[in-house]
Amino acid sequence: MTTETLPRSVPATRATTPVWRRVRPALTHVALAAAAVVMLYPVIWMVVSSLRPGNEIFREPGILVRDLRIENYRLGWNALTEPFTRYLLNSAAVVLGAIVGNLVSCSMAAYAFARLNFTGKKFWFAIMLVTIMLPIHVVIVPQYILFSQAGWINTFLPLIVPKLLATDAFFVFLMVQFIRGIPRELDEAARIDGCGKGGVFLRVILPLMVPALATTTIFTFIWTWNDFFSQLIYLTDPKMYTVPVALRAFVDATASTSWGSLFAMSVVSLVPVFLAFLLGQRFLIKGIATTGIK
Amino acid sequence: MSALSALGTLGRKKPPGQKKDNVAAYLFLTPWLLGLFVITIGPMIASLYLAFTDYNLIQAPQWTGLENFTRMLSDERLHNSLKVTFTYVLVSVPIQLAVALLLAVVLDRGVRGMAFYRSVFYLPSLLGSSVAIAILWKQIFGTDGLLNQLITPLGFAGKGWISDPSTALGTLVVLNVWTFGAPMVIFLAGLRQIPAMYYEAASVDGAGPLRRFFSITMPLLTPIIFFNLVLQIIHAFQSFTQAFVVSGGTGGPSDSTMFYTLYLYDRGFGNFDMGYASAMAWFLLVIIGVFTAANFVASKYWVFYDD
Incomplete structure (x- = not known):
């Protein structure tokens, strides 16, 4: 299945004269390009502004760069108690743990739901669907109590362990949908060759569901990287801050003079998301088109 | 075996x-x-x-x-946070979905470079929930921000959009509308499912573009519109990061951006009033549940399933 457009032939009506037919695509392009510029202008402006001397942010709405300065980046990198490298590494550790957790636990649950026949399957599946809609706020208070009693505050465990236990039910659902599209004959063939349930999962299903695993990886990466609420609650020691929590501390500590370095660090925090988008947009688009996740 | x-x-x-x-x-x-x-x-x-x-x-x-529940009944700040949240959800979600639908329909007509535009429009929905974009928003709508720099030379009077309680929530609505890309991609996938022969038949019968949109596209797309509506409403009710960062964690000015989730955080993790925060959390679950159920009931009257 390809996600590229197949131009749908627009049937001629009385209104489509030859001139209109040539002018209309041009007009559409002008409108779409204008919309695209309006959408992205603020982000581009932020990148450009971060490369200008401090106070020009409040005077220069244009996006032409005359002299390129990286002083904002140097200042911002060391503006807080720890160098920004620390926060990037912390975020990377949380993201990595979350990705591994989601890949392992969600694919296991998805395989059971999609392929195995067991007592209570419909019941558990319904519960799983309901948990997708559950707001995190309903469980956050007792979860906080639970994890603080376990001594896990200011560790990454409260952010990673839930992923190892497949609490991101979104991805279970996404994978179930994907596995259902894999022909059952392949499972049967593997069984004839002597594979058990585990063998079928490891040797047949997992290799064939790589696109679903890729979608899961990229979404987990972006969501965990951007996640603020749970990181704000569980990480209060500046040494353990992740990028979003550090940025927020930076905002609070910032007088209007250091907006340049605040912008610079914001840009740094967006680079990994942008790269993930560039590399994985095929999987992202397919992922949200099939399950409607954001 | x-x-x-x-x-x-x-x-x-x-x-x-x-x-x-x-x-x-x-x-x-x-x-x-x-x-x-x-x-x-x-x-x-x-x-x-x-x-x-x-x-x-x-x-x-x-x-x-x-x-805790009787306290909630007389808690003015809680009532205000409900008002702020409902306003945010009921204003931003319909606008966001309308923009998403409009652009999906335009892109679906076989525009050259469609994949490029789709990517450009989708990108903000990946960036939108980040602290970095909230910081950007804080600058854009500030007194000396980008917006005022752009409009004052044109003769408009600028003001502190975030420091004014009457417009602060509006800046967050704009931010949510900005992330229309995700529902747009879902609309595009839905539009792809509508058989071209329906449009051809309608054209033969003399239906113009508007008529085709309202008589074919809209009815056949209602299941997708419904799906997006349910999802985006649930999502918008839980918004937190943007209001938190833009208001510096206060929900201000004058509680004008005090989302329900912000107030819950303030009670639970600002004041460690965990009992009250738990009661609020369950009330949020009930609100979202009622909204979703109401959506499903109402869908019987306007969602059309073609099978």
Whole structure:
């Protein structure tokens, strides 16, 4: 299945004269390009502004760069108690743990739901669907109590362990949908060759569901990287801050003079998301088109 | 399982319920079941209990019966946060979906470079929930921000859009509308499913573009519109980061951006009033549940299934 457009032939009506037919695509392009510029202008402006001397942010709405300065980046990198490298590494550790957790636990649950026949399957599946809609706020208070009693505050465990236990039910659902599209004959063939349930999962299903695993990886990466609420609650020691929590501390500590370095660090925090988008947009688009996740 | 017995079952469709893989299935489900009970259902029950207590994390919870709920009835800040949240959801979601639908329809007409535009429009929905974009928003709509720099030369009077309580919430609505890309991609996938022959038949009958849109596209797209509506409403009710960063964690000015989730955070993690926060959390669950159920009931009257 390809996600590229197949131009749908627009049937001629009385209104489509030859001139209109040539002018209309041009007009559409002008409108779409204008919309695209309006959408992205603020982000581009932020990148450009971060490369200008401090106070020009409040005077220069244009996006032409005359002299390129990286002083904002140097200042911002060391503006807080720890160098920004620390926060990037912390975020990377949380993201990595979350990705591994989601890949392992969600694919296991998805395989059971999609392929195995067991007592209570419909019941558990319904519960799983309901948990997708559950707001995190309903469980956050007792979860906080639970994890603080376990001594896990200011560790990454409260952010990673839930992923190892497949609490991101979104991805279970996404994978179930994907596995259902894999022909059952392949499972049967593997069984004839002597594979058990585990063998079928490891040797047949997992290799064939790589696109679903890729979608899961990229979404987990972006969501965990951007996640603020749970990181704000569980990480209060500046040494353990992740990028979003550090940025927020930076905002609070910032007088209007250091907006340049605040912008610079914001840009740094967006680079990994942008790269993930560039590399994985095929999987992202397919992922949200099939399950409607954001 | 031996190859021979596998052969025996081959080619014959197993009736459901005949052969169970209970042991294997529950082994595969173990992590998920553990998570369900320890991370989700357990805490849900605990928070339901805490909702009837006074608990500050240090002393043991004190049973107070319905006190938290009667307090909620007379808590003006809570009522205000509900008003702010409802305004945000009911204004931003319809606008966001309308923009998403409009651009999806335009892109679906076989525009050259469609994949490029789709990517450009989709990107903000990946960036939109980040602290970095909230910081950008804080600057854009500030007194010396980008917006005022752009409009004052044109003769418009600038102002502090975020420091003025009457426009602060509006800047967050704009931010949510900005992330229309995700529902747009879902609309595009839905539009792709509408058979071209419907449009051809309508054209032969003399239907113009507007007529085709309202008589074919809209009815056939209603299941997707419904799906997006349910999803985006649930999502918008839980918004937190943007209001938190833009208002510096206060929900200000004058509580004008005090989302329900912000107030919940303030009670629970700002004041460690965990009992009250739990009661609020359950009330949020009820609100979202009622909205979703109402959506499903209403859908019977306007969503059209073509099968």
